[in-house]
Amino acid sequence: METTKKVLVIDDDPNIVRIIVKALKGYECRGVSSVEEAFKIVADGFVPRVALVDYMMPKVSGDEFIKRLPLSVCTPILVTAKKLTPEFVAKMMDNGALYVLGKPFSITELRAMVARAFKDSEK
Amino acid sequence: MAKLLIIDDDLSLRGVFETAFKNFEILWAETIDEALKLLKEVAPEVVIIDRYMRGEESGIQMVVEEEVGDAACILLTASRPSPEFRADMLEIGFLYVATKPFSVPEMQAMVNRALSHWRTKKCCSANIKKTTNVISFSPTSLEKLRSASAAFKVAVGG
Numbered sequence: 001m002e003t004t005k006k007v008l009v010i011d012d013d014p015n016i017v018r019i020i021v022k023a024l025k026g027y028e029c030r031g032v033s034s035v036e037e038a039f040k041i042v043a044d045g046f047v048p049r050v051a052l053v054d055y056m057m058p059k060v061s062g063d064e065f066i067k068r069l070p071l072s073v074c075t076p077i078l079v080t081a082k083k084l085t086p087e088f089v090a091k092m093m094d095n096g097a098l099y100v101l102g103k104p105f106s107i108t109e110l111r112a113m114v115a116r117a118f119k120d121s122e123k
Numbered sequence: 124m125a126k127l128l129i130i131d132d133d134l135s136l137r138g139v140f141e142t143a144f145k146n147f148e149i150l151w152a153e154t155i156d157e158a159l160k161l162l163k164e165v166a167p168e169v170v171i172i173d174r175y176m177r178g179e180e181s182g183i184q185m186v187v188e189e190e191v192g193d194a195a196c197i198l199l200t201a202s203r204p205s206p207e208f209r210a211d212m213l214e215i216g217f218l219y220v221a222t223k224p225f226s227v228p229e230m231q232a233m234v235n236r237a238l239s240h241w242r243t244k245k246c247c248s249a250n251i252k253k254t255t256n257v258i259s260f261s262p263t264s265l266e267k268l269r270s271a272s273a274a275f276k277v278a279v280g281g
Contacts, residue, residue, distance in 0.1 A: 072243050086226030093232035098240060106206030112213040120244040 004028040005118055008048035010038045010065065011079070012057045016103070020052055020079075023107045024114060035060040048074055050117045052110075055080035055092075066096045075117040077101060124148045125238050126167035130158040130185070131199065132176050140171075143227050144234065155181050159190060167194050169237045171221075174200040186216045193244070195237035197221055 009020045009031040017031035030046055032038050034057060042048075051074050053062035066076040078097040082088065089100045099113045127147040129140055132154070141149055150165060152158035155176060161167070170191055172182040186196055197219045198212055209220045218240065219233050 071239065072246060075240075086229035090226070090228040090232035093229075093236040098236065106210070108210045109206040112210035116213045116218070120240065 006030075006046060006048040006050075007114060008032070008038060008041065008046070008051045008074075010035060010051065010057070010062065011054035013054070016054070016079075019107075020110065023110055027114065034058070035062070035065045038065065050074065050114055051076045052114070053078055053097075055082055063092065063095055066092075069096060071096055077113055077117065079103060079105065125169065126150060126165055127234060128152065128158065128161055128165070128167040128170045128194070130155070130170065130176070130182065131173035133173065139227065143231055147234070155185065158185065162190065162192055162194070166192055168241045169197070169234055170194040171197045171199055171234070172217075174198055183212070183215065189216070191216075193241075195241040195244075197233060197237060199223060199225070 005027045007024055007027045007029045009017050009029060010033075011017050011020070011031070012033045014031075014033065017033070021029045021031050030041055030048075032041055036059070038051070051065075051069070053065055053076055055062045055078055062078055062080075066078060069076055075098050076096055077099045078092050079101045081103040084100060084102045092100045098117055101110060101113065125147050126149075127140075127144055128150045129136075130152045134153070137151060140151075147169075150161050150167060152161055158172075162170070172185060172191075174180060174182045176182055182198060185191055186198075195218045196216060198217045199221050201223045203222055204212070204220050212220050218237050221230060221233060
């Protein structure tokens with residue numbers, strides 16, 4: 001039986017990981033610096049319900065990760081320092097991101113997005 | 124065909140929506156009363172609600188008072204929303220907040236994502252009801268993510 005709310009944070013900037021993990025008090029959060037590490041942590045048994053994924057990462061982009069996520073299992077939120085044009089946001093949503101959050105982001109908005117992503121999975 | 128209800132007294136947008144959402148059955152309500160009737164009779168999957176109807180903030184009130192059923196709701200607002208306002212709207216029950224004038228591709232992506240989110244929610248809800256009131260994480264979900272990761276590794280040559 002699983003009752004904790006698991007969130008995975010994937011960002012190659014350890015400061016961002018630290019900030020997000022701290023902001024998401026009340027959730028069981030794990031932070032990793034690459035997509036490869038993310039899959040390792042999943043294989044080890046930590047299966048998140050929500051994933052906060054940085055867009056720009058070396059080797060494998062957050063976008064590539066999101067495209068391969070089964071959305072019925074894990075809801076992705078894309079976080080990016082890239083300028084949020086309507087075309088970019090549309091493309092990321094079409095790829096599966098529930099939300100696209102620009103850096104620097106509001107902690108309040110981040111928490112609301114994560115809460116919303118969990119809320120619907122509990123109904 | 125999925126149903127998209129648009130609750131807005133601005134008729135100039137009608138053509139835009141009808142062109143952009145040909146893959147949806149579009150329903151239009153110019154007043155809250157019309158909207159409540161359609162919500163009850165038709166149960167749309169996605170609802171776009173204008174923030175101000177006839178000068179009142181009734182769009183938000185509909186969601187606060189849970190009059191939209193389990194439809195995925197998008198708030199349409201004319202002013203650029205602050206992060207705090209967007210957070211408040213998500214907490215109230217909206218899935219997205221969109222600004223007028225909106226980009227058609229972005230609105231299309233939002234509506235399509237709202238629909239897929241609605242469908243996933245329905246599926247999860249059905250699975251949860253089969254077990255207990257506590258969220259249980261089935262082995263099947265873990266396997267799905269593991270096979271996704273395995274498939275991904277093969278695709279990138281890892």
